[in-house]
Structure formats: structure tokens, C-alpha cells
Amino acid sequence: MALAAVKVEKTLAELAQLYDVHPNQITTWRTQLLEGAAGVFGSDSATEAAEPAIDVKTLHAKIGELTLVNDFLAGALGKAGLLPSAKR
Known part of the structure; x- marks a missing residue:
């Protein structure tokens, strides 16, 4: 949604209606995207x-x-006889 706001193919009102989100939230996400x-x-x-x-x-x-x-x-362990014969 933030990318759609950056592309400016639709207005904030159109995006808000399309995604059922408040226009201020879209503006916030757009700003965060551009800064980060x-x-x-x-x-x-x-x-x-x-x-x-x-x-x-x-x-x-x-x-x-x-x-x-x-x-x-x-x-x-080898001296104590506790080591398996394969390891000696």
C-alpha cells in the first residue's frame, strides 16, 4: 500500500477507500517507507x-x-578402559 502511495497513480482518498484504511495511515506508511x-x-x-x-x-x-x-x-578415558576400542 505504501508503494502504491509512492507511485501516485491514485489519490490518497482512492487508496484509502480501496484498502479500507484511513488516509492519515497511508501517509504515515508512505513517510516511513521513504525514510527507511x-x-x-x-x-x-x-x-x-x-x-x-x-x-x-x-x-x-x-x-x-x-x-x-x-x-x-x-x-x-583410554587408560580407565572407558573409551570404546575404536577410539583407542
Whole structure:
């Protein structure tokens, strides 16, 4: 409906009657569409701000830490005889 208001093919009164909505509501939706259209259709700065920065060094450190823990637990379970034979 807001797009129809932007196209201006029909008057606000005609659109209001067609969609059974008050003309002021159509005007509000049209204004919101025009103000927010840049964000909807691909503003590059908005996408960059939405994505958090990734610290690769921290992620690599965490992977190393988890690998050590997994290796330790696999060894401990293997010595205790609790690890299936396929994992030994």
C-alpha cells in the first residue's frame, strides 16, 4: 500500500477507500517507507556495523585449548578402559 502511495497513480482518498484504511495511515506508511528505504535496499554502512569484529587469534587460542582438553580426556578415558576400542 505504501508503494502504491509512492507511485501516485491514485489519490490518497482512492487508496484509502480501496484498502479500507484511513488516509492519515497511508501517509504515515508512505513517510516511513521513504525514510527507511535506503536501509531496506542495501546500505553498506549498516551491514558493516551489524557484524561484530572477529578476533582470529582468540579463536585459535580457544581451539588449541579445547584440543588439549579433548586429548587429555581421551587419554584418561583410554587408560580407565572407558573409551570404546575404536577410539583407542
